[in-house]
Amino acid sequence: MPDQPESIAVRKLTADDAPAFQALRLAALEECPTAFGASLADERELSLSEVAQRIAPPDHGGAGGVGAYAGDALVGIACVFRARGGKERHKAYLVSVYVVPAYRGKGVSAPLLDAAIGLARAMPGVRRLNLTVNVANTAALALYRRLGFVVYGEEVEGLCVDGVYQDEYLMTLALA
Numbered sequence: 706m707p708d709q710p711e712s713i714a715v716r717k718l719t720a721d722d723a724p725a726f727q728a729l730r731l732a733a734l735e736e737c738p739t740a741f742g743a744s745l746a747d748e749r750e751l752s753l754s755e756v757a758q759r760i761a762p763p764d765h766g767g768a769g770g771v772g773a774y775a776g777d778a779l780v781g782i783a784c785v786f787r788a789r790g791g792k793e794r795h796k797a798y799l800v801s802v803y804v805v806p807a808y809r810g811k812g813v814s815a816p817l818l819d820a821a822i823g824l825a826r827a828m829p830g831v832r833r834l835n836l837t838v839n840v841a842n843t844a845a846l847a848l849y850r851r852l853g854f855v856v857y858g859e860e861v862e863g864l865c866v867d868g869v870y871q872d873e874y875l876m877t878l879a880l881a
């Protein structure tokens with residue numbers, strides 16, 4: 706009998722997900738140093754309460770993390786936060802997007818990012834969901850384009866990873 710496709714459950718993360726999120730986030734920073742602005746050293750020392758504040762902040766208007774679970778295993782993550790400046794409250798940012806290698810190409814990323822986009826859409830007054838992506842990250846670029854994000858700029862030398870400068874595209878999704 707052929708294998709049944711494994712069912713994936715995507716949901717908003719809570720403070721209880723902090724240990725699993727932190728393990729996946731550190732794996733992401735280790736595997737893909739050119740895909741993220743933070744370094745492993747930046748985040749290794751975060752406490753679980755700091756991680757919980759990031760994925761399920763009680764005071765930040767619906768911001769936080771979403772996760773894709775295969776059974777008990779967290780296999781994909783994404784976070785959304787809202788700009789805090791009084792003149793920037795119409796913008797939110799998509800960050801920390803990661804799917805573990807064994808689950809790539811299996812349809813996890815689209816519902817995961819749909820859920821993340823849903824968080825931004827539910828924030829009253831938010832008109833734009835922005836992100837940055839390494840210009841060489843073809844898989845992420847294809848995914849974001851498929852979801853409707855468009856490139857609105859390029860930051861030359863946006864990251865410096867182990868002494869090598871990396872250019873980044875700035876992408877935006879219109880929510881209004």
Ligand SMILES: CC(C)(COP(=O)(O)OP(=O)(O)OC[C@H]1O[C@@H](n2cnc3c(N)ncnc32)[C@H](O)[C@@H]1OP(=O)(O)O)[C@@H](O)C(=O)NCCC(=O)NCCS
Nearest residue numbers: 737740802803804809810811814838843844845847848851
């Ligand atoms: C980006 C990421 C979340 C996408 O997850 P995924 O499960 O691979 O997503 P998909 O299977 O839907 O693939 C996304 C697209 O990339 C394409 N793709 C996958 N691997 C590719 C590769 N090596 N080269 C070119 N395109 C590739 C897929 O065909 C798909 O394109 P399509 O929409 O035109 O069919 C995942 O690859 C990942 O976690 N990468 C490492 C972390 C990362 O780069 N995060 C993004 C930071 S901005």
